Amino acid sequence: MAKAKAARKKQAATTGSIEQLLAAKEIVIHCGSGGVGKTTTAAAAAAMAAVHHGGKVLVLTVDPARRLANALGLESFGNVETRVPPEAFAAVGVEPRGELWAAMLDTKQSWDDLVHRHAPDAATRDAILANPLYKNITGRFVQSHDYIAMERLYEIHASGTYDLIVVDTPPTRNAIDFLEAPERMADFFSSRLLRWLTVPARSRVLSMASKPFYSVADRILGSKFLEDIAEFFLLFQTMYDGFVERAKAVTRTLEDRRTTFVVVSTLESAPVREAEFFIDALEERGLHLGAVVLNKVLPAWFLERGTTGAAKALVARSDELAAAVPDPAGPPEQVARVLREVGESFLNFQVVAKREAETRAELAAAPDVIASIPYFDHDITDLAGLLELGEQIWR
Amino acid sequence: MTTELLDRRLLFVTGKGGVGKTTIAASLALLAAQHGKRTLVGEVDAKGNLADFFEIGPTSFQEREVADNLFAMSMDTEESLKEYLSLQLKVPLVARIGPLARTFDFVANAAPGVKEILTVGKFLWEVRERSYDLIVVDAVATGHITGQLAAPQAIQELVQVGMVRDQTGWMLDILGDPAQTGVVVVAAPEEMPVNETLELVERLGTETVVDLAAVVVNRVLPELFSRSEEEIFDALADPSGDPSPADVLSEAVGGPVRPILDGAQLAVSLRRTRSVHLTRLRDELPEGTPLLYVPYLFQRSHGARATRQVAEHLGEELGF
Numbered sequence: 175m176a177k178a179k180a181a182r183k184k185q186a187a188t189t190g191s192i193e194q195l196l197a198a199k200e201i202v203i204h205c206g207s208g209g210v211g212k213t214t215t216a217a218a219a220a221a222m223a224a225v226h227h228g229g230k231v232l233v234l235t236v237d238p239a240r241r242l243a244n245a246l247g248l249e250s251f252g253n254v255e256t257r258v259p260p261e262a263f264a265a266v267g268v269e270p271r272g273e274l275w276a277a278m279l280d281t282k283q284s285w286d287d288l289v290h291r292h293a294p295d296a297a298t299r300d301a302i303l304a305n306p307l308y309k310n311i312t313g314r315f316v317q318s319h320d321y322i323a324m325e326r327l328y329e330i331h332a333s334g335t336y337d338l339i340v341v342d343t344p345p346t347r348n349a350i351d352f353l354e355a356p357e358r359m360a361d362f363f364s365s366r367l368l369r370w371l372t373v374p375a376r377s378r379v380l381s382m383a384s385k386p387f388y389s390v391a392d393r394i395l396g397s398k399f400l401e402d403i404a405e406f407f408l409l410f411q412t413m414y415d416g417f418v419e420r421a422k423a424v425t426r427t428l429e430d431r432r433t434t435f436v437v438v439s440t441l442e443s444a445p446v447r448e449a450e451f452f453i454d455a456l457e458e459r460g461l462h463l464g465a466v467v468l469n470k471v472l473p474a475w476f477l478e479r480g481t482t483g484a485a486k487a488l489v490a491r492s493d494e495l496a497a498a499v500p501d502p503a504g505p506p507e508q509v510a511r512v513l514r515e516v517g518e519s520f521l522n523f524q525v526v527a528k529r530e531a532e533t534r535a536e537l538a539a540a541p542d543v544i545a546s547i548p549y550f551d552h553d554i555t556d557l558a559g560l561l562e563l564g565e566q567i568w569r
Numbered sequence: 570m571t572t573e574l575l576d577r578r579l580l581f582v583t584g585k586g587g588v589g590k591t592t593i594a595a596s597l598a599l600l601a602a603q604h605g606k607r608t609l610v611g612e613v614d615a616k617g618n619l620a621d622f623f624e625i626g627p628t629s630f631q632e633r634e635v636a637d638n639l640f641a642m643s644m645d646t647e648e649s650l651k652e653y654l655s656l657q658l659k660v661p662l663v664a665r666i667g668p669l670a671r672t673f674d675f676v677a678n679a680a681p682g683v684k685e686i687l688t689v690g691k692f693l694w695e696v697r698e699r700s701y702d703l704i705v706v707d708a709v710a711t712g713h714i715t716g717q718l719a720a721p722q723a724i725q726e727l728v729q730v731g732m733v734r735d736q737t738g739w740m741l742d743i744l745g746d747p748a749q750t751g752v753v754v755v756a757a758p759e760e761m762p763v764n765e766t767l768e769l770v771e772r773l774g775t776e777t778v779v780d781l782a783a784v785v786v787n788r789v790l791p792e793l794f795s796r797s798e799e800e801i802f803d804a805l806a807d808p809s810g811d812p813s814p815a816d817v818l819s820e821a822v823g824g825p826v827r828p829i830l831d832g833a834q835l836a837v838s839l840r841r842t843r844s845v846h847l848t849r850l851r852d853e854l855p856e857g858t859p860l861l862y863v864p865y866l867f868q869r870s871h872g873a874r875a876t877r878q879v880a881e882h883l884g885e886e887l888g889f
Binding site: 207208209216232306307431441442443444445447473475476478480481483484485487488493495498500501502503504508509511512513515516517519520523524526527529533549551552567 | 585586587588591595618621710721722727760761762769791793794795797801802803805810812814817818821822823824825826828829830832833835836838839841867868869870872
């Protein structure tokens with residue numbers, strides 16, 4: 175195990191760039207705290223891979239902004255994979271070597287598909303789909319979202335349709351939840367309570383007497399509700415074998431050498447904390463950390479030598495400097511005010527840039543690829559924008 | 570805008586990930602405490618971030634006083650269940666809690682809404698008991714909040730009898746009373762946070778009984794220039810001309826001025842891009858929704874200092 179870890183580390187250390195990472199892997203999973211730009215980063219990476227590496231590349235995303243769909247030249251995309259039209263690339267003057275496909279995760283639809291696949295017969299299938307608890311569980315049960323994302327990934331990968339699948343993970347309360355989702359799902363279906371709930375009602379009465387905590391559950395939730403749950407799980411139980419088998423296969427896919435994780439973060443303290451936590455969690459599970467992408471980083475020139483003094487001088491000597499400006503577009507006192515604003519704004523941003531540099535240095539202790547994406551002052555509205563962003567992390 | 574936001578008894582603070590939800594929750598609680606309200610701030614995501622905003626050690630389910638009038642706790646649904654059972658069941662439970670805890674996760678997962686109702690229920694219980702003047706909840710992010718707030722209704726629909734069902738009535742009364750309960754949505758003036766805010770506001774109305782108390786726009790960048798000053802700036806930043814204004818200024822101050830002008834340019838265009846989203850937010854929110862603005866803070870860290878500063882800005886916005 176330790177040997178495997180060391181080998182992995184070595185492999186990671188020699189990977190070198192996002193470009194190489196995307197060329198070498200089949201599944202690239204983007205993860206990180208909410209709001210750090212996972213979706214955009216994943217789409218940009220996939221677009222770059224389609225342009226430069228060729229082959230069939232799929233970006234599987236969870237909840238894309240309408241603009242992202244537009245940026246990919248798609249009106250909308252759903253559970254079924256859709257090809258980004260070659261015209262969308264042509265429109266921005268790019269001739270991709272490969273194909274870019276996009277799909278969105280539709281949790282409800284994916285669950286329905288799963289039931290269709292695993293139900294032993296049509297009657298059971300219809301009974302499950304019609305059960306009111308089913309809708310609640312697939313919709314509200316938080317882990318169901320995480321699980322279905324991984325399950326869908328497995329399914330697409332196993333179909334052998336794509337050379338590379340770039341995935342964006344769902345916004346979870348905790349970024350590692352989805353790593354554990356397949357295992358939890360398997361546990362869930364093999365748990366003691368589920369077995370108890372799904373035994374015929376008469377023998378349950380007997381076991382209830384011997385197990386006082388079931389009666390507590392009964393008092394809290396009411397026996398009718400427990401009956402409802404029992405009925406539902408009795409139906410679900412029929413899919414048990416297929417389900418557990420599948421959950422195991424999903425776990426194997428995550429652990430496969432062809433799968434890698436890209437941790438995305440900004441340099442704000444909370445996302446960084448989560449990123450560090452995630453990096454540790456990957457290592458603990460023996461999963462491959464391919465790269466850390468830092469998004470919305472202030473440009474490096476905020477820390478250029480001599481700028482602090484120059485900005486302070488603009489503020490302190492604004493009147494004198496305003497008089498020296500060639501062809502000013504306004505009266506000297508206004509020019510002086512602009513110079514003061516410019517200097518002060520720079521010094522303000524520099525405080526943030528210094529903090530970011532410090533945080534970045536701490537993160538860089540991890541021996542994997544670190545790439546940064548500077549703060550874009552405009553929204554990404556087209557494929558050109560995505561590729562521009564992709565260029566920032568490529569090499 | 571008046572101080573009435575803090576006159577409610579229970580505020581759920583939510584927002585898209587990364588917008589500063591916890592900062593706003595911590596600051597609102599601090600502000601209320603500073604104005605003499607006995608305040609509880611509770612963290613729902615068990616990430617332990619809240620403690621950082623007050624520079625205190627880890628919080629737990631058992632609340633503790635972290636400043637004058639200010640108490641902090643973090644939600645733990647298993648603890649909440651134990652507390653609930655010991656309060657509600659008249660029989661000694663100690664012996665049963667062990668095995669119950671082991672299967673708790675399963676029951677909570679299998680029965681939709683149970684975990685949620687234990688979370689929301691704890692805070693509603695504190696409101697009912699009048700233990701605090703104000704409870705501020707650092708709630709789950711926009712994607713999950715309606716599920717949490719709608720849990721009592723969901724339970725009512727799904728569970729016909731039993732103790733949990735019996736409790737939903739008074740919970741819904743408190744949740745649905747705008748004088749007592751409200752949701753504060755935190756947004757940043759960027760595309761996705763604005764989209765999610767607008768979607769959430771709509772869903773709050775259709776899926777829950779809870780009132781929208783306010784929208785807080787966090788990290789608003791300062792306006793650097795007036796229109797005429799912007800022209801002056803454009804002339805200063807113009808790289809043509811030999812020497813260019815940047816060259817002349819660099820020479821005069823003895824250091825590079827180009828990056829400084831680029832920095833201002835970035836600040837100006839960021840503000841411009843964001844104001845589009847801000848306008849959309851203002852236009853599409855229901856009329857009369859209170860909007861509070863918190864400026865972007867150029868700071869070293871996100872600790873107690875930042876919490877205090879944000880509390881000050883919120884205080885100004887609320888008319889304290």
